Amino acid sequence: MSRNAYVSVSPDVAARMIGGEMMVMSVRDSTLFVLNGTAAVLWESFDGTAPLAQIVSRRICAEYDIGEDEAIRDAEALVAQLASRGLLVISESPSAGEVGTNSWRP
Amino acid sequence: MSVATAAGSVSVGIGGLTVRLLCADARFLRLVRNRYAGFTGDWAHADCEFTVDVTTPRLASAESDDLRVEFDAGRWVITRGDFRAEFDSFTRRGRIRQALNPYAIDSILRIVHTLVLAESGEGFLLHSASAVRGGRAFCFAGVSGAGKTTITRLAPPDVTLLTDEISYVRRQSGTYWAFGTPFAGELGVPGDNVKAPLAAVYLLSHAPANRIEPVAPAEAAEALLRNILFFAADHGLVGRVFSAACDAAEAVPVRRLAFVPDARVWELMS
Numbered sequence: 001m002s003r004n005a006y007v008s009v010s011p012d013v014a015a016r017m018i019g020g021e022m023m024v025m026s027v028r029d030s031t032l033f034v035l036n037g038t039a040a041v042l043w044e045s046f047d048g049t050a051p052l053a054q055i056v057s058r059r060i061c062a063e064y065d066i067g068e069d070e071a072i073r074d075a076e077a078l079v080a081q082l083a084s085r086g087l088l089v090i091s092e093s094p095s096a097g098e099v100g101t102n103s104w105r106p
Numbered sequence: 107m108s109v110a111t112a113a114g115s116v117s118v119g120i121g122g123l124t125v126r127l128l129c130a131d132a133r134f135l136r137l138v139r140n141r142y143a144g145f146t147g148d149w150a151h152a153d154c155e156f157t158v159d160v161t162t163p164r165l166a167s168a169e170s171d172d173l174r175v176e177f178d179a180g181r182w183v184i185t186r187g188d189f190r191a192e193f194d195s196f197t198r199r200g201r202i203r204q205a206l207n208p209y210a211i212d213s214i215l216r217i218v219h220t221l222v223l224a225e226s227g228e229g230f231l232l233h234s235a236s237a238v239r240g241g242r243a244f245c246f247a248g249v250s251g252a253g254k255t256t257i258t259r260l261a262p263p264d265v266t267l268l269t270d271e272i273s274y275v276r277r278q279s280g281t282y283w284a285f286g287t288p289f290a291g292e293l294g295v296p297g298d299n300v301k302a303p304l305a306a307v308y309l310l311s312h313a314p315a316n317r318i319e320p321v322a323p324a325e326a327a328e329a330l331l332r333n334i335l336f337f338a339a340d341h342g343l344v345g346r347v348f349s350a351a352c353d354a355a356e357a358v359p360v361r362r363l364a365f366v367p368d369a370r371v372w373e374l375m376s
Binding site for chain 2: 012014016018019021023025027028030032034036
């Protein structure tokens with residue numbers, strides 16, 4: 001996966017920030033993840049309109065004491081894990097906002 | 107839970123939701139009246155209505171024993187070896203074909219309630235015991251063997267049992283309530299037909315000493331999701347159940363209760 005990839009939240013996901021942690025569930029198989037700290041910050045930024053490297057630079061490196069290379073590696077690993085479970089969608093071009101609601105609401 | 111009878115029909119009310127069952131077979135009506143006896147229904151205001159055809163066990167058992175809950179062309183279709191139920195989600199009317207046994211109608215009622223509650227987003231059935239003390243309700247959740255039935259057996263006389271197996275939690279006017287249900291576990295005794303504001307949900311485990319520990323909100327929501335009964339593989343409703351669990355976790359205290367299996371545990375709920 002490229003650091004210039006665009007990442008958006010799958011429409012088959014329900015998510016809610018609760019007690020400072022991001023609860024993320026696949027509505028297809030009810031798999032549940034709890035994201036905290038920088039993972040939760042990244043999740044909230046995944047709207048498919050900015051490349052991953054830019055999100056990491058602006059939302060993680062600028063606000064946390066972490067180097068860019070390390071932050072990118074961690075972000076790529078997170079995205080790969082969640083995308084493999086169908087929770088995130090990776091694209092080589094921006095989504096223009098048509099995909100990637102950050103939380104499912106009835 | 108409530109039951110009211112009329113010629114060829116019986117109404118069963120659980121959690122403020124009344125299901126009217128129409129049936130020409132007097133044996134089925136008698137079975138339902140006996141199983142859900144002791145509660146009063148509202149005949150004029152049934153929320154759901156089913157026409158019930160009683161089949162022979164041989165015909166029914168020819169189908170798969172696996173439970174299936176599917177949405178097709180505006181109708182829920184619920185099937186298992188001993189029954190088939192169809193339910194229009196808009197008119198809330200349907201048809202049941204089942205053998206003459208109490209387990210079929212018990213399962214159908216549970217599933218219909220999970221669907222109606224999920225559609226409303228206002229509540230859920232929770233795999234937990236529940237009881238009322240001092241005007242406040244408590245749920246005790248856990249896997250089989252965690253102590254749900256044990257804690258109900260240890261309850262002092264001033265405790266009202268709502269269920270030892272499946273709790274009914276519903277939000278009304280911004281307050282979460284726990285209702286009595288007829289769905290009994292090992293105790294084999296139905297709950298009382300009362301409701302009370304839900305004061306706490308306890309996650310049970312056995313321990314050498316009684317103690318209560320706080321549970322973080324996200325962990326609380328996760329625990330509720332693990333214990334909510336829901337059978338339909340419907341993405342939209344799964345999302346609603348997720349939201350309902352998160353709402354409840356934010357509004358109702360969820361705590362871990364490690365307990366010694368004796369009556370002193372109830373001192374923590376006084």
